[in-house]
Amino acid sequence: MAEELLTISDLTAGTEDKTILHDVNLTIGRGESHVLMGPNGTGKSTLGHVIMGDPVYKVASGKIVFDGEDITEKTADKRSLAGIFLSYQAPVEVPGVPLYTFLRTISQMRPELKMTPKNFRKRVSELAAQLSIDEEFLGRDLNVGFSGGEKKKIEMLQLLLLQPKLAILDETDSGLDVDALSVVSRAISSYMSDYNGSILLITHNTRILEHVDVDKTHVMTHGHIVETGDASLIATIEQQGFESYEKEAAAELADEAEGAPEGADAVAEH
Amino acid sequence: MTEFQTLEHVNVPPAQTWNYLHTNVIAMKVPAPDQVRAEYMEQTSPAVTCFAACPASIDAVEQLPEELLAIETGVGDDANEWIAASATETTLVNVPAGTNLERPIVVDLSGDGVAVAHTGVSIGKGARATIVVIASASHKVETVSASLLRVLIEEDAHADIFELVAMGNPKQHIEGVGIECRKDASVNIQQYALSAQTSAVGLAANLVGDRSSLTLSLHYLVGSQQTLDCNHIVRQRGRNTRCVIDESGVLSDKATKTLKATIDLIRGCKGSKGREQETVVLAGDDVVNKTLPVILCDEEEVQGDHGATIGSMSAEQLQYLRNRGLTEEQAEDLFRHAVADGAVIHAPTPKARKVALQAVAQIFGKDIAEDLAEIVQPSFGFDE
Ligand SMILES: Nc1ncnc2c1ncn2[C@@H]1O[C@H](COP(=O)(O)OP(=O)(O)O)[C@@H](O)[C@H]1O
Numbered sequence: 271m272a273e274e275l276l277t278i279s280d281l282t283a284g285t286e287d288k289t290i291l292h293d294v295n296l297t298i299g300r301g302e303s304h305v306l307m308g309p310n311g312t313g314k315s316t317l318g319h320v321i322m323g324d325p326v327y328k329v330a331s332g333k334i335v336f337d338g339e340d341i342t343e344k345t346a347d348k349r350s351l352a353g354i355f356l357s358y359q360a361p362v363e364v365p366g367v368p369l370y371t372f373l374r375t376i377s378q379m380r381p382e383l384k385m386t387p388k389n390f391r392k393r394v395s396e397l398a399a400q401l402s403i404d405e406e407f408l409g410r411d412l413n414v415g416f417s418g419g420e421k422k423k424i425e426m427l428q429l430l431l432l433q434p435k436l437a438i439l440d441e442t443d444s445g446l447d448v449d450a451l452s453v454v455s456r457a458i459s460s461y462m463s464d465y466n467g468s469i470l471l472i473t474h475n476t477r478i479l480e481h482v483d484v485d486k487t488h489v490m491t492h493g494h495i496v497e498t499g500d501a502s503l504i505a506t507i508e509q510q511g512f513e514s515y516e517k518e519a520a521a522e523l524a525d526e527a528e529g530a531p532e533g534a535d536a537v538a539e540h
Numbered sequence: 541m542t543e544f545q546t547l548e549h550v551n552v553p554p555a556q557t558w559n560y561l562h563t564n565v566i567a568m569k570v571p572a573p574d575q576v577r578a579e580y581m582e583q584t585s586p587a588v589t590c591f592a593a594c595p596a597s598i599d600a601v602e603q604l605p606e607e608l609l610a611i612e613t614g615v616g617d618d619a620n621e622w623i624a625a626s627a628t629e630t631t632l633v634n635v636p637a638g639t640n641l642e643r644p645i646v647v648d649l650s651g652d653g654v655a656v657a658h659t660g661v662s663i664g665k666g667a668r669a670t671i672v673v674i675a676s677a678s679h680k681v682e683t684v685s686a687s688l689l690r691v692l693i694e695e696d697a698h699a700d701i702f703e704l705v706a707m708g709n710p711k712q713h714i715e716g717v718g719i720e721c722r723k724d725a726s727v728n729i730q731q732y733a734l735s736a737q738t739s740a741v742g743l744a745a746n747l748v749g750d751r752s753s754l755t756l757s758l759h760y761l762v763g764s765q766q767t768l769d770c771n772h773i774v775r776q777r778g779r780n781t782r783c784v785i786d787e788s789g790v791l792s793d794k795a796t797k798t799l800k801a802t803i804d805l806i807r808g809c810k811g812s813k814g815r816e817q818e819t820v821v822l823a824g825d826d827v828v829n830k831t832l833p834v835i836l837c838d839e840e841e842v843q844g845d846h847g848a849t850i851g852s853m854s855a856e857q858l859q860y861l862r863n864r865g866l867t868e869e870q871a872e873d874l875f876r877h878a879v880a881d882g883a884v885i886h887a888p889t890p891k892a893r894k895v896a897l898q899a900v901a902q903i904f905g906k907d908i909a910e911d912l913a914e915i916v917q918p919s920f921g922f923d924e
Pocket residue numbers: 285288290308309310311312313314315316317326
């Protein structure tokens with residue numbers, strides 16, 4: 271295995287009043303691509319946000335180590351500067367902030383990306399061309415009035431501009447038409463090959479996986495990682511769905527619950 | 541010795557708030573009209589210009605025609621009268637029907653000597669025109685400058701209006717606009733209020749014709765001890781008219797901002813829709829922020845919305861910006877830069893761009909302005 275980049279150990283986390291993630295263990299090596307799959311509402315996005323440091327979620331126990339540093343207590347801005355990038359399932363609209371201003375500001379936060387204004391403009395123009403984004407967008411307010419596909423392309427533009435060490439891509443592929451999907455998948459491949467990027471790709475759509483070489487696949491149900499395998503696991507899931515994992519998880523939950531009646535998982539089977 | 545007078549009621553919102561009148565208007569100390577005229581009539585270059593081969597006629601006049609004078613403005617009668625009396629330049633512009641002006645008509649209050657401009661623009665049927673008002677501090681006026689722009693937009697015509705107030709301390713500015721839209725006419729207005737010790741920005745638009753429409757955005761940056769008073773009035777009279785108003789900005793240090801936004805849905809304007817929304821970032825504990833949104837409604841088959849004024853960044857917005865490496869303070873700073881950057885990005889003429897960049901240099905420093913000038917391509921393709 272490649273040098274460890276992200277190591278999550280025994281992570282239990284959730285909102286103030288609800289535990290969403292249970293005892294999650296996950297290790298991603300530098301340059302690896304991992305896929306996280308699972309039914310809706312199982313905690314995939316939550317895991318992404320917890321890795322990023324969203325204060326909406328509280329870590330009850332466990333720890334997150336990134337690039338050799340324990341970041342469990344760090345704020346999101348520090349994690350971002352350390353090299354973690356979270357692409358939103360639904361990117362946020364920020365009226366009043368032109369895309370140009372936003373891109374220039376976030377790249378200037380990073381000493382390693384220091385560029386003359388000329389080079390910055392050139393770089394952004396190249397990326398816009400690569401992603402088939404009309405340059406006119408750069409003067410528009412961030413994500414305001416952009417279509418779903420345009421928003422995802424702008425996320426990819428930021429990914430390629432910032433060149434983080436780890437990109438968590440939360441359903442970046444969902445809701446895209448064929449053209450946008452191919453632009454986005456090419457962006458992901460180029461991020462991995464050109465910058466030795468690592469990804470955690472959250473998806474329930476296997477189409478995008480035709481374009482990305484997958485090192486590991488994880489299945490999450492009810493906030494547990496219930497299975498980890500190689501790329502072939504994707505085909506299995508495609509055929510069988512998540513049902514068998516759900517049953518397993520239900521059984522585990524029943525076992526965990528103290529004094530749970532023996533027949534609990536039998537009930538779940540009907 | 542300059543003699544002063546006080547305009548007691550500038551930016552008067554519509555009458556129903558008469559009992560709050562004193563808190564709802566701004567008073568401005570200005571020189572007497574004959575003094576303004578005596579001192580500044582000796583101008584070297586005219587304030588109102590267009591490009592050489594412009595098909596519009598631009599004439600210096602004693603007084604604007606009644607049709608234009610009758611248009612309600614947002615600054616109110618006190619300011620209207622003072623501006624009409626002290627105008628160092630009164631100009632009438634006629635854009636012939638059916639023409640599409642390829643370059644803007646410019647009202648430039650940054651040349652030496654021009655202190656007060658009163659301008660009327662009549663845009664003929666089916667014509668299209670862009671009007672730019674630039675108020676900046678390079679002229680010698682110590683006390684106040686003012687622009688009053690009245691625009692009549694005939695059937696099927698369209699106007700884009702871009703206003704830039706970048707006076708710097710310690711200047712005062714009155715920025716008045718009155719618009720009338722006839723049948724199927726439309727207008728898009730972008731206002732940038734970047735700096736002035738005290739500025740009054742008042743705009744009134746009458747959507748008289750059926751299906752006439754307006755979009756208005758105000759972007760403001762108020763800092764140090766500055767005061768911005770803004771009065772937006774849109775009266776929807778015709779049937780199926782549309783009005784969308786977005787105001788946004790940042791207050792910092794000891795800034796004071798008052799925004800009055802009134803959408804008046806008048807009896808008979810069936811099928812009309814009006815929407816107004818403000819987003820303000822309060823970057824400082826000593827700022828004073830007042831917003832008085834009003835929807836007057838005298839007609840049943842209409843829709844009027846006030847988006848709640850958003851008093852800061854939402855938690856989601858802030859978290860998104862954090863995820864990209866910004867602290868809360870840096871995120872607020874991003875919004876401040878964004879307002880000024882927007883003026884540079886959208887500036888429709890070289891002069892407007894230059895003045896916006898000067899404002900950036902003055903507020904954020906020379907390096908930032910130079911950086912921006914390199915990065916942001918002009919939105920226009922001509923030289924002046
Ligand atoms: N901020 C939140 N507040 C309350 N409940 C939440 C919050 N975020 C997630 N949840 C709940 O946690 C569960 C997992 O959500 P999520 O991580 O979005 O799932 P997924 O991405 O796998 O579809 C869901 O039941 C969801 O309603």
